Amino acid sequence: xxxxxxxxxxxxxxxxxxxxxxxxxxxxxxxxxxxxxxxxxxxxxxxxxxxxxxxxxxxxxxxxxxxxxxxxxxxxxxxxxxxxxxxxxxxxxxxxxxxxxxxxxxxxxxxxxxxxxxxxxxxxxxxxxxxxxxxxxxxxxxxxxxxxxxxxxxxxxxxxxxxxxxxxxxxxxxxxxxxxxxxxxxxxxxxxxxxxxxxxxxxxxxxxxxxxxxxxxxxxxxxxxxxxxxxxxxxxxxxxxxxxxxxxxxxxxxxxxxxxxxxxxxxxxxxxxxxxxxxxxxxxxxxxxxxxxxxxxxxxxxxxxxxxxxxxxx
Numbered sequence: 001x002x003x004x005x006x007x008x009x010x011x012x013x014x015x016x017x018x019x020x021x022x023x024x025x026x027x028x029x030x031x032x033x034x035x036x037x038x039x040x041x042x043x044x045x046x047x048x049x050x051x052x053x054x055x056x057x058x059x060x061x062x063x064x065x066x067x068x069x070x071x072x073x074x075x076x077x078x079x080x081x082x083x084x085x086x087x088x089x090x091x092x093x094x095x096x097x098x099x100x101x102x103x104x105x106x107x108x109x110x111x112x113x114x115x116x117x118x119x120x121x122x123x124x125x126x127x128x129x130x131x132x133x134x135x136x137x138x139x140x141x142x143x144x145x146x147x148x149x150x151x152x153x154x155x156x157x158x159x160x161x162x163x164x165x166x167x168x169x170x171x172x173x174x175x176x177x178x179x180x181x182x183x184x185x186x187x188x189x190x191x192x193x194x195x196x197x198x199x200x201x202x203x204x205x206x207x208x209x210x211x212x213x214x215x216x217x218x219x220x221x222x223x224x225x226x227x228x229x230x231x232x233x234x235x236x237x238x239x240x241x242x243x244x245x246x247x248x249x250x251x252x253x254x255x256x257x258x259x260x261x262x263x264x265x266x267x268x269x270x271x272x273x274x275x276x277x278x279x280x281x282x283x284x285x286x287x288x289x290x291x292x293x294x295x296x297x298x299x300x301x302x303x304x305x306x307x308x309x310x311x312x313x314x
Contacts, residue, residue, distance in 0.1 A: 002271040002294075006078070006085035006101055007286070008071045008094030010256075011197065013279030013299075014063050016052035019070040021301040022077055023050075033073040033107070037065065040108050041115055045069060060125075060199060064093050064118035065111055071097040071277035072107055074298055078276055081308055083298075087270055089230040089261050091282055092162070092201065093117075095251065101276075103226035104244050116216055117252070120209045121199040127208075130200025131178040132161060136168050136191040140259075143169040146188065150181035161202035162256040165288040170195065172203040206253040214249050228268075235260025262289040274298055274307065 023030040034046035048057050049066050056062055071094065078084075090098035096114050099105045105113075124130070135143050140163055147158045151173075158173035158181045171181055178200075182192045200206065222241030231238045231247035235257035238244040262285070265273075273290075275282045275297040283297040296307045 003086040003269050004083075004272040004274060005087040005089060005265050005270040006075065006098070006274050006276045007282045008075075008088070008090035008097035008101070009067065009275060009277040009279050009282050009299075010090065010092035010094045011060070011063050011067065011201070012195070013277060013281050014057050014067055015278055016050075016054050016057055018049050018066070018278040018299070019046075019073055020050040022073055025301045026077055026080070029073045029076060033069055033076065036107070037069045037111055040111055041065060058196065060122040060197075061115065061118040064121075065115045067093060067278060068097055068111060068114045070299075072100055074276045074278075074304075075101055077301075077304060078274065078298055081304065083274065083307065083311070085227060085274070087228040087230070087265060087268075089265065090232075091258055092232060092251070092256050094277065094282075095229075095232055095248065097277065098229055099222075099225075099244055099248075101227075102229045104223050104229065104241055105220070109220045113216060113220060113248075117209075117213060120213055121201065121206065124206060124208060125199035128200070128205055129175055130173060130203070130205055131175045132170055132172045132195040132197050132200060133178060133182050133185075134164075134168055134170050134193040134195060135182075135185045136193065138167065138169070138185060138188060138190045140166075140169050142188065143171065143185070146184040147171055147173075147181050150177045150184055153177075154180050157200075157203060157205055159203045160255050161200075163259045164256075165259055165285050168285075168288075172200045173205060174200065202251070202253065202255055204253050209252050210249070213252060217245050217249055220245075230261045230264060232256040232258070232261070235264060237264075258285060259289055262286060266290045266293060272296075
């Protein structure tokens with residue numbers, strides 16, 4: 001049986017104007033999600049989403065709640081159109097939207113967590129400047145080896161952060177060791193793409209967040225999932241609210257196992273994937289990891305129209 005999983009994107013998928021076309025098509029979404037987010041956070045988040053400026057939208061403490069809010073609005077539009085998921089997963093930040101989709105978290109507490117997560121991550125980068133880069137064309141094992149070599153040579157931290165697809169692994173850590181790892185990757189024939197990010201995400205440098213962010217997680221109720229949800233940190237399902245909370249706690253400084261996530265869902269009969277949020281990053285990953293699957297992106301109203309037209313033509 002071909003089942004559908006919704007995929008929720010993470011940081012890097014932001015774009016000025018995101019979500020605006022959905023609110024023009026479905027005006028109720030603006031009040032329900034964007035206006036609500038402005039009130040909950042006390043900042044003009046909707047304006048950042050719809051108008052920018054881009055430099056503000058790139059700030060981690062803005063980017064994360066902005067992408068989350070757009071993703072939840074897209075989820076609402078999909079459900080209203082009759083497209084419903086049998087499972088959910090989210091890439092890094094996207095795991096929070098996946099948990100809202102699965103009924104584990106409410107919108108308001110999840111939004112506050114996401115905002116705090118972004119603020120704390122930005123603070124880490126101010127204290128310990130970090131860097132990230134995508135290594136393309138090497139296996140995960142090869143990237144792990146060159147990270148170990150760079151860490152040993154520099155005495156600093158550089159680690160695999162995102163296992164995005166079989167030949168794309170993102171590395172993260174302090175500036176100098178990441179630079180050394182990038183040089184080693186180029187020598188090995190890889191294509192290296194430095195990422196414009198606000199912190200060394202998903203590296204052990206983020207462990208300093210554990211106490212403060214962990215306390216915030218503990219203060220929020222987590223329900224058991226209504227549909228299966230795959231956690232980044234393990235690439236396995238979380239079965240209870242308690243497991244979901246612990247997965248988010250570990251996720252801050254642990255690697256995103258996205259390839260494992262997609263392979264698990266595919267093995268369990270999920271053959272259709274819908275990217276519910278801005279951008280098409282996860283659509284691209286899915287086409288590389290599970291090329292025989294049907295993949296849709298729904299981050300724009302016109303793409304939702306195409307998805308619905310495709311579904312109705314079957």
